[in-house]
Amino acid sequence: MFPAGKLLPQCFYQRPVENVARSLLGMHLHQGPIVLKITEVEAYGGLEDSASHCRSGRTARNAPMWAAGGCAYIYLCYGRHHMLNLVTGQAGEGSAVLIRACEPMAGLELIRERRGGLAGPALLTGPGRVAQALALDRSYNGQPLYETGGLELREGEPPAVVLTGPRIGVPYAEPIHRALALRFAVAGSAWVAERKRLSRG
DNA sequence: TCTACGATCTTT
DNA sequence: AAGATCGTAGAT
Numbered sequence A: 001m002f003p004a005g006k007l008l009p010q011c012f013y014q015r016p017v018e019n020v021a022r023s024l025l026g027m028h029l030h031q032g033p034i035v036l037k038i039t040e041v042e043a044y045g046g047l048e049d050s051a052s053h054c055r056s057g058r059t060a061r062n063a064p065m066w067a068a069g070g071c072a073y074i075y076l077c078y079g080r081h082h083m084l085n086l087v088t089g090q091a092g093e094g095s096a097v098l099i100r101a102c103e104p105m106a107g108l109e110l111i112r113e114r115r116g117g118l119a120g121p122a123l124l125t126g127p128g129r130v131a132q133a134l135a136l137d138r139s140y141n142g143q144p145l146y147e148t149g150g151l152e153l154r155e156g157e158p159p160a161v162v163l164t165g166p167r168i169g170v171p172y173a174e175p176i177h178r179a180l181a182l183r184f185a186v187a188g189s190a191w192v193a194e195r196k197r198l199s200r201g
Numbered sequence B: 001t002c003t004a005c006g007a008t009c010t011t012t
Numbered sequence C: 001a002a003g004a005t006c007g008t009a010g011a012t
Helices: A017-024 A108-114 A127-133
Strands: A028-031 A034-044 A072-077 A081-088 A095-106 A152-154 A162-165 A183-186
Touching (some): A017 A081, A017 A095, A017 A183, A034 A127, A081 A127, A095 A108
Antiparallel strands (some): A028 A034, A034 A095, A072 A081
16 A cells, blocks of 8 residues: 555645645545545635636635635536646635646556556546546545545645746636736656646745 | 637547 | 536626
8 A cells, every 4th residue: 555645734725825835746646546646736815816717706606616725626628528626725715726637656556447447647647537536526525535434635746846837728818818828747757748838836 | 508619649 | 628417706
């Protein structure tokens, strides 16, 4: 069995979303036999982020995103892909971090089975692929990651160098928000997609 | 109720 | 380069 790191407490999430996004890199997502190291994330929310699902206030879909930091926010995108977000900050803040890519640390057999027998970075680079590997759906919405028994976030290995760049797939956002460097990735990792617009930071 | 459109991925 | 596919937001 893979050695489990310390379970990260709720206060880990209750900080500004950009700080949480950075420090999520290298941490471990545990779900049963599967352990994934987080390699790529994006921060959403905060004050008037026109790329965020919270841009127009509270709705039925984004309700979990307004909870206190430490819970999951999961939604269906393009009718086929589930996206895993970790809610950050205080209740009512409406900020979250999208998990964009991971590196498999344990449970590779099960991951490959769920992903259709593929191999290599295509297994876990991209938010839809991460959610499929973890078999996540909206039944996980609002579930805390700082308690044992479900999806858990545990201590891993923080990266030596972090890359940053603009967020992917938000052409509808205001140019000023599109330009923000709110995407973060582990430098040198093969488990990161679209490395071209990333730079050291 | 109706309609347009995604924080994407796969195949052509 | 384009299709798949469906829940949701915003308009009616």
